[in-house]
Amino acid sequence: MTVYRATPLTFQRKRPEVRGSLSRNFKRPMTDHRLYAPATSRNRDPILKVLRTVLPAKGAVLEVASGSGDHIVHFARHLPHLTFQPTDRSSEALASISAWVEAACVDNVRPPLFLDASASLWPIPVADAIICINMVHISPWRATIGLISRAAAILPPGAPLYLYGPFKVKGVHTARSNQEFDRGLHDSDPAWGVRDVAAVAALARSAGFSEPIITDMPANNLSVVFRRIQPDSGASS
Ligand SMILES: C[S@@+](CC[C@H](N)C(=O)[O-])C[C@H]1O[C@@H](n2cnc3c(N)ncnc32)[C@H](O)[C@@H]1O
Numbered sequence: 001m002t003v004y005r006a007t008p009l010t011f012q013r014k015r016p017e018v019r020g021s022l023s024r025n026f027k028r029p030m031t032d033h034r035l036y037a038p039a040t041s042r043n044r045d046p047i048l049k050v051l052r053t054v055l056p057a058k059g060a061v062l063e064v065a066s067g068s069g070d071h072i073v074h075f076a077r078h079l080p081h082l083t084f085q086p087t088d089r090s091s092e093a094l095a096s097i098s099a100w101v102e103a104a105c106v107d108n109v110r111p112p113l114f115l116d117a118s119a120s121l122w123p124i125p126v127a128d129a130i131i132c133i134n135m136v137h138i139s140p141w142r143a144t145i146g147l148i149s150r151a152a153a154i155l156p157p158g159a160p161l162y163l164y165g166p167f168k169v170k171g172v173h174t175a176r177s178n179q180e181f182d183r184g185l186h187d188s189d190p191a192w193g194v195r196d197v198a199a200v201a202a203l204a205r206s207a208g209f210s211e212p213i214i215t216d217m218p219a220n221n222l223s224v225v226f227r228r229i230q231p232d233s234g235a236s237s
Contacts, residue, residue, distance in 0.1 A: 059128030069097030087115035
């Protein structure tokens with residue numbers, strides 16, 4: 001039986017690889033910018049399984065808060081009919097994403113872009129789907145506000161906004177481990193915290209998204225999928 005544990009997503013640096021030699025007696029370790037999070041390796045296949053049912057048959061998928069880049073190269077490898085645009089607001093993450101893409105030799109991932117979810121302007125004018133994994137609880141609430149309002153501006157009607165992470169349901173943590181995790185998040189930054197899925201859904205509703213389709217995921221996480229509703233054309237006057 002596979003045992004999943006809810007653990008904070010901590011990144012480790014990939015062990016530098018020794019590639020080639022400058023002389024017979026000297027091996028030069030190449031710098032490897034890839035970051036690595038054990039949780040990402042564990043959750044990428046369960047997430048991919050849901051994404052297969054959510055993402056469109058073709059088009060561009062924008063990932064907000066790509067982190068290491070491990071996820072996006074995995075999804076790109078398994079969903080070759082889609083093009084992926086990784087983003088993050090951390091320069092270390094952007095370097096790691098480039099390194100993961102280079103190491104994976106995938107040709108359907110665009111170069112990573114700086115994107116702060118809470119900013120009013122995003123560098124991407126349009127996308128066919130948006131995914132955002134493990135950011136909502138590890139960022140101030142204004143990042144979720146920005147994510148949902150910009151997603152509403154960018155996505156066409158029917159397009160999905162996919163969120164993944166731990167959420168409270170009806171104000172209650174879904175597991176004791178999530179409660180402990182939430183306490184740890186608050187200790188790291190009082191603006192962080194496990195959000196109530198109803199609060200995120202209310203924000204999404206007011207921005208023009210459907211009610212969410214929610215899927216239970218390993219380690220007491222949820223997949224939460226909103227779809228853009230056709231904006232009201234309004235009565236002609
Ligand atoms: C826990 S990591 C998750 C990374 C990746 N999605 C994963 O699941 O492995 C959180 C990520 O959110 C990014 N982040 C935090 N606040 C952000 C914001 N306002 N806009 C964009 N990215 C943000 C961080 O830089 C970090 O890469």
